[in-house]
Amino acid sequence: MKTKFILHGGFTPKNEDEDLSDFYKEILKDTPEKVNILIVPFAKDTERIVPTTIRVTNEFNQNRGQKKLEFKVANEGSFIEQIKSTDIIYFQGGTTLKILEILKRLPSFKDLLTGKIVAGESAGMNVLAKYFFSPSANDVFEGLGILPIKTIPHYKEEYKNVFKDVGLDLESVYLKEYEYKVFLV
Numbered sequence: 017m018k019t020k021f022i023l024h025g026g027f028t029p030k031n032e033d034e035d036l037s038d039f040y041k042e043i044l045k046d047t048p049e050k051v052n053i054l055i056v057p058f059a060k061d062t063e064r065i066v067p068t069t070i071r072v073t074n075e076f077n078q079n080r081g082q083k084k085l086e087f088k089v090a091n092e093g094s095f096i097e098q099i100k101s102t103d104i105i106y107f108q109g110g111t112t113l114k115i116l117e118i119l120k121r122l123p124s125f126k127d128l129l130t131g132k133i134v135a136g137e138s139a140g141m142n143v144l145a146k147y148f149f150s151p152s153a154n155d156v157f158e159g160l161g162i163l164p165i166k167t168i169p170h171y172k173e174e175y176k177n178v179f180k181d182v183g184l185d186l187e188s189v190y191l192k193e194y195e196y197k198v199f200l201v
Contacts, residue, residue, distance in 0.1 A: 107140025
């Protein structure tokens with residue numbers, strides 16, 4: 017059973033001009049009539065969890081068509097069980113090192129994702145890669161390596177050489193804001 021990964025380069029908060037509907041439609045494509053979605057805010061600062069979760073649920077609902085969507089917000093205590101009972105896992109953006117620290121503690125995390133739809137925006141994209149560049153930290157880090165790629169969210173031309181000595185055998189996934197890429201693994 018294949019896992020579908022949809023990686024998103026992030027966005028500028030409060031930029032009302034950009035349309036994220038294609039991204040959310042891609043996530044929902046080929047899902048059943050009733051869809052369970054787990055929103056993972058582990059990369060967010062506490063005060064941003066509620067407003068960003070509302071934004072994500074609104075985006076999904078605007079692009080659901082006739083599908084019935086059920087949302088849950090992940091928590092560390094029951095995260096493994098929550099993953100097992102969901103169709104879509106949506107990793108929000110934020111601080112990659114925060115989410116990475118949490119996910120590294122989970123045994124067999126990669127296996128839990130098998131057959132799911134996994135979407136990651138910005139930090140949520142980075143954590144899935146073997147290596148990632150964090151524009152906010154201005155440094156290269158090692159991710160979980162679930163996907164054999166190196167990533168840069170919020171890509172700008174000035175970042176193009178950050179991996180000159182790292183992961184030379186890996187695919188480069190450099191996504192500007194509002195861009196996304198799909199992987200079937």
